[in-house]
Amino acid sequence: MNQDKNKTALQELNGIEQPDSLSKEALNKVLYQRKQQPTPETLVAQILEGNKTALSRAITLVESTQAAHQEKANSIIQSCLPKANRSIRIGITGVPGVGKSTFIEAFGKYLTSIGKKVAVLAIDPSSSISHGSILGDKTRMEELVKDENAYIRPSASGNTLGGVARKTRETIILCEAAGFDTIIIETVGVGQSETAVHSMVDFFLLLKIAGAGDELQGIKRGIMEMADAIIINKADGDNVAKAKLAKTEFNRALHLFPTKKSQWTPTVSTCSAYEKKGIEDVWETITKYINLVKDNGYFEENRRNQNQFWMMETINEQLKLDFYNHKQVMALLEQNKKALQNNEISPFAAALNLLEAYYSK
Amino acid sequence: MNQDKNKTALQELNGIEQPDSLSKEALNKVLYQRKQQPTPETLVAQILEGNKTALSRAITLVESTQAAHQEKANSIIQSCLPKANRSIRIGITGVPGVGKSTFIEAFGKYLTSIGKKVAVLAIDPSSSISHGSILGDKTRMEELVKDENAYIRPSASGNTLGGVARKTRETIILCEAAGFDTIIIETVGVGQSETAVHSMVDFFLLLKIAGAGDELQGIKRGIMEMADAIIINKADGDNVAKAKLAKTEFNRALHLFPTKKSQWTPTVSTCSAYEKKGIEDVWETITKYINLVKDNGYFEENRRNQNQFWMMETINEQLKLDFYNHKQVMALLEQNKKALQNNEISPFAAALNLLEAYYSK
Numbered sequence: 001m002n003q004d005k006n007k008t009a010l011q012e013l014n015g016i017e018q019p020d021s022l023s024k025e026a027l028n029k030v031l032y033q034r035k036q037q038p039t040p041e042t043l044v045a046q047i048l049e050g051n052k053t054a055l056s057r058a059i060t061l062v063e064s065t066q067a068a069h070q071e072k073a074n075s076i077i078q079s080c081l082p083k084a085n086r087s088i089r090i091g092i093t094g095v096p097g098v099g100k101s102t103f104i105e106a107f108g109k110y111l112t113s114i115g116k117k118v119a120v121l122a123i124d125p126s127s128s129i130s131h132g133s134i135l136g137d138k139t140r141m142e143e144l145v146k147d148e149n150a151y152i153r154p155s156a157s158g159n160t161l162g163g164v165a166r167k168t169r170e171t172i173i174l175c176e177a178a179g180f181d182t183i184i185i186e187t188v189g190v191g192q193s194e195t196a197v198h199s200m201v202d203f204f205l206l207l208k209i210a211g212a213g214d215e216l217q218g219i220k221r222g223i224m225e226m227a228d229a230i231i232i233n234k235a236d237g238d239n240v241a242k243a244k245l246a247k248t249e250f251n252r253a254l255h256l257f258p259t260k261k262s263q264w265t266p267t268v269s270t271c272s273a274y275e276k277k278g279i280e281d282v283w284e285t286i287t288k289y290i291n292l293v294k295d296n297g298y299f300e301e302n303r304r305n306q307n308q309f310w311m312m313e314t315i316n317e318q319l320k321l322d323f324y325n326h327k328q329v330m331a332l333l334e335q336n337k338k339a340l341q342n343n344e345i346s347p348f349a350a351a352l353n354l355l356e357a358y359y360s361k
Numbered sequence: 362m363n364q365d366k367n368k369t370a371l372q373e374l375n376g377i378e379q380p381d382s383l384s385k386e387a388l389n390k391v392l393y394q395r396k397q398q399p400t401p402e403t404l405v406a407q408i409l410e411g412n413k414t415a416l417s418r419a420i421t422l423v424e425s426t427q428a429a430h431q432e433k434a435n436s437i438i439q440s441c442l443p444k445a446n447r448s449i450r451i452g453i454t455g456v457p458g459v460g461k462s463t464f465i466e467a468f469g470k471y472l473t474s475i476g477k478k479v480a481v482l483a484i485d486p487s488s489s490i491s492h493g494s495i496l497g498d499k500t501r502m503e504e505l506v507k508d509e510n511a512y513i514r515p516s517a518s519g520n521t522l523g524g525v526a527r528k529t530r531e532t533i534i535l536c537e538a539a540g541f542d543t544i545i546i547e548t549v550g551v552g553q554s555e556t557a558v559h560s561m562v563d564f565f566l567l568l569k570i571a572g573a574g575d576e577l578q579g580i581k582r583g584i585m586e587m588a589d590a591i592i593i594n595k596a597d598g599d600n601v602a603k604a605k606l607a608k609t610e611f612n613r614a615l616h617l618f619p620t621k622k623s624q625w626t627p628t629v630s631t632c633s634a635y636e637k638k639g640i641e642d643v644w645e646t647i648t649k650y651i652n653l654v655k656d657n658g659y660f661e662e663n664r665r666n667q668n669q670f671w672m673m674e675t676i677n678e679q680l681k682l683d684f685y686n687h688k689q690v691m692a693l694l695e696q697n698k699k700a701l702q703n704n705e706i707s708p709f710a711a712a713l714n715l716l717e718a719y720y721s722k
Contacts, residue, residue, distance in 0.1 A: 077707050085704050166709055173707060222583050224618070253614040257585070307701045307708050314712035319680040322720075340668045343446050346438050346534060347668050348527055351675035359683075 040072050044079040050117075050179045052151055062170045063156045077170050080177035085303070087176045088290055089183045091197040093223065094207030099233045100186055101140040103207060103273040108141070110279045111182050112149040119180035120144070123168050123187045123197055124155035151180060162317040165196040169310060172200065198226045199309055202299060203286050209234045210246035210270075225257055228266055229285050235270035235278065243270040262298045264289055328357035401433050405440040411478075411540045413512055423531045424517045438531050441538035446664070448537045449651060450544045452558040454584065455568030460594045461547055462501040464568060464634035469502070471640045472543055473510040480541035481505070484529050484548045484558050485516035512541060523678040526557040530671060533561065559587045560670055563660060564647050570595045571607035571631075586618055589627055590646050596631035596639065604631040623659045625650055689718035 038046070038057070046054030061073040094100050108118045120141070144150045156167035172183055185201055187193045198204050206227035224230070230250050235243035250268040260266070267285050271278025293299040323329055336353055339345040345353075399407070399418070407415030422434040455461050469479045481502070505511045517528035533544055546562055548554045559565050567588035585591070591611050596604035611629040621627070628646050632639025654660040684690055697714055700706040706714075 074710060074713075078710065081704055081707060170707060170709065222586055225583050225586065249613070249617060252610070253617045256610060256614045304702050307704075308698065310708035311697070311701055311711045311715075314709050315684065315715060316677070316681065318712070318716050319684055320677065323676065323680055336672070337669065340672055341665050343442055343668075346442060346531060347671035348531060348675050349435060349439065350672045351679070352435075354672075354676060355679050 040075045040079070044076055044177075047076075047080060047174060047178045048083060052178070055151065055174055055178045056153070058174050059153060059171050062174070063167050073170070077173055080173055084173040084176040087172075087181045087183050088203065088286065089172065089185065089201040090286065091185050091187065091194075091201035091204045092207060093187050093194045093197065093205070094233075096188060098207045098209050099273050100188075100207055103231070103233055103271070104184060104186060105141045105144050106273040106276050106279050107282060108144040108150055108184065109147065110276075110283065112144075112147050114283075116182045117149045117151075117180045118144075118147075118182045118184060119151045119153070119172075119175035119178075120184045120186065121153050121168055121171055121175070122155040123161075123164055123185060123193050151175065151178075160317070161192055161196055162313065165200070166310070166314060169200050194223050194226065199306055202293070202302065203228050203289055205282070206230045208232050208246070208250075210239060210242040224253075228260075228262075228264055228289060229282070230254075230266065230268045231278075231282060232268070232270045233273055236272035236275045240270075246270075262289075262293050262302070263296055264292055323354075323358055326358050328360070329354050332357050401436045401440070405437055405538075408437075408441060408535060408539045409444060413539070416512065416535055416539045417514070419535050420514060420532050423535070424528050434531070438534055441534055445534040445537040448533075448542045448544050449564065449647065450533065450546065450562040451647065452546050452548065452555075452562035452565045453568060454548050454555045454558065454566070455594075457549060459568045459570050460634050461549075461568055464592070464594055464632070465545060465547060466502045466505050467634040467637050467640050468643060469505040469511055469545065470508065471637075471644065473505075473508050475644075477543045478510045478512075478541045479505075479508075479543045479545065480512045480514070480533075480536035480539075481545045481547065482514050482529055482532055482536070483516040484522075484525055484546060484554050512536065512539075521678070522553055522557055523674065526561070527671070527675060530561050555584050555587065560667055563654070563663065564589050564650055566643070567591045569593050569607070569611075571600060571603040585614075589621075589623075589625060589650060590643070591615070591627065591629045592639075592643060593629070593631045594634055597633035597636045601631075607631075623650075623654050623663070624657055625653055684715075684719055687719050689721070690715050693718050 038054070043054050043058050047058060058073065058076050061069045061076065064070065064073070092100060092104065104120055108120060111118045141152060145152050153171065156164050156171070158164040158167065168185065172185075175183055183201075185197050187197045204226050206223060206229070208230055210232050232243045232246050232250070247268050247270055254266050254268065257266075269278060269281055269285065271282065273279065290299065293302070324333070332354055336345065336350040340347060340350045399415070404415050404419050408419060419434070419437050422430045422437065425431065425434070453461060453465065465481055469481060472479045502513060506513050514532065517525050517532070519525040519528065529546065533546075536544055544562075546558050548558045565587050567584060567590070569591055571593050593604045593607050593611070608629045608631055615627050615629065618627075630639060630642055630646065632643060634640065651660065654663070685694070693715055697706065697711040701708060701711045
């Protein structure tokens with residue numbers, strides 16, 4: 001309205017000039033954030049180009065507990081799937097002190113030197129408490145972290161091994177889609193984490209050191225039977241003779257084990273990750289294994305079984321979660337457990353009590 | 362109404378005499394059946410007196426799939442519980458051909474000779490197909506079956522290991538209430554049955570023979586690490602030297618395994634069940650073990666853990682049964698499995714599809 005036309009009390013004076021409601025600063029911030037959070041489509045395109053920043057962002061979405069993030073993550077994984085599944089997945093375990101980081105650093109550097117692209121992941125359900133006990137500190141792999149053809153990601157955090165394992169499995173898909181052809185998954189000999197890692201890799205490697213007492217080697221029972229190779233690390237200096245003796249002993253022990261479904265006979269070798277000795281042999285062993293199992297069909301069979309295993313695990317975990325969080329079940333659980341411990345009720349009768357409460361909802 | 366009083370058309374003539382609606386024969390039959398099927402209270406009283414016929418009848422109720430029988434079984438178990446839990450439970454495994462029956466016969470006879478009351482049960486999920494491959498034929502234990510202080514029961518049949526295992530666990534309770542102080546549970550090295558047996562016994566014994574190839578010894582991986590004792594059977598005649606050599610080898614292998622939670626160091630010994638040599642030593646080993654674990658608290662701890670394990674197993678099995686028998690889940694399962702095998706979907710996404718269908722009921 002033109003103020004000069006109607007000189008009445010109804011007119012308004014022009015006020016002072018107002019600043020833009022959208023300041024340039026704020027606008028830039030929003031634009032920056034939009035740039036920070038690309039669409040799933042953009043992320044997928046970038047991942048397929050091998051962009052590590054995009055890969056990291058997608059993994060962060062996978063690890064997020066927010067529903068919106070999970071939805072995005074699911075769509076990214078779905079789009080990456082056709083380009084995934086083309087790598088060798090290697091699990092590495094060993095108690096703290098056997099030199100896992102030094103080994104992975106040396107092994108990873110060797111792999112990139114022969115043209116491989118290496119992703120290093122970790123499963124450590126304890127890391128949410130200890131704030132990343134393994135791989136949390138990337139500086140432990142100084143050389144590898146700077147390597148253009150390597151990608152290192154600390155363990156996802158989470159309260160359950162199932163949750164951490166799922167995130168790691170989905171991270172494998174993303175890494176493969178980003179062109180990483182060798183995936184190393186590290187775990188520490190705690191709880192059920194080796195079983196989880198064993199169920200998502202093609203080759204399982206157990207790292208040991210010679211001459212250490214049983215306490216130090218105190219890795220979970222059953223791990224030795226899972227191993228496709230036992231590597232006795234720190235075979236350097238005064239340790240060489242001890243390592244060789246340990247090799248003989250493990251070889252003797254392994255031949256007492258039954259034949260593996262893969263038809264592979266587990267190997268024992270020594271190495272010094274520190275002196276970078278014996279690293280090449282490890283890769284040679286893995287190559288031999290992969291050739292064998294790709295020939296006899298076990299490679300594909302194993303991956304198919306692993307896929308089905310993880311589908312069923314996810315279902316099972318959810319069913320249990322729903323059950324044990326059910327109000328009436330929660331109300332009855334402790335008293336039934338107590339009666340069970342006092343032999344006042346049989347395990348089956350206790351289970352029936354709880355199941356009745358659950359299904360009567 | 363008296364027909365002589367009112368001679369009208371409304372009256373009725375007496376018909377011919379009707380036979381008793383309940384014939385004497387039928388009555389006897391019912392009475393006989395009632396006698397055949399005593400009340401739960403009667404069965405419990407008889408079981409507690411050590412009556413083997415009552416024990417067998419109760420076990421038959423436990424094994425029945427009829428709801429009425431299961432209800433009776435549950436009430437019997439509940440009443441037997443306070444008198445149960447006072448035995449040594451021993452698991453015995455070994456591939457066919459190692460002489461399990463001969464060993465159990467010799468071992469059982471030795472135990473009764475020193476005043477023990479021995480019950481021999483079996484877990485063989487395959488027996489419903491093969492009609493009782495182990496312990497089906499009691500004549501394989503001719504001496505033991507005639508022994509007043511021994512009780513032999515073939516494996517319960519069933520389609521799932523979980524079902525068979527539950528029935529066996531409940532049978533243990535009944536046997537213990539009947540005064541059997543040594544429970545032997547036999548299994549054959551098939552599928553997950555050793556794991557099931559291991560989860561319900563105090564002591565786990567692996568029977569082997571010397572000199573047999575890996576194929577013959579082809580027992581499931583992980584069994585060796587479960588064993589509290591490895592017994593090399595058939596150490597007789599020409600086999601003695603070979604058995605001794607095998608003993609040395611197994612001893613060497615076992616010391617490479619991590620320490621057991623029970624603090625027990627597994628032992629290796631040779632025996633000849635046929636010549637009844639080395640049988641006494643087996644019992645001595647078990648006695649030593651029991652003393653150790655009763656002292657250090659592991660015996661009780663292990664039984665408590667086993668109870669909780671079986672409660673949770675029963676719940677988990679039921680949850681899965683309900684899930685996989687759900688109409689919508691069944692309709693979607695195959696296509697999701699197929700997509701999974703073709704890497705068109707991630708295990709987690711497939712699981713989500715099925716879970717959504719389940720919970721939308």
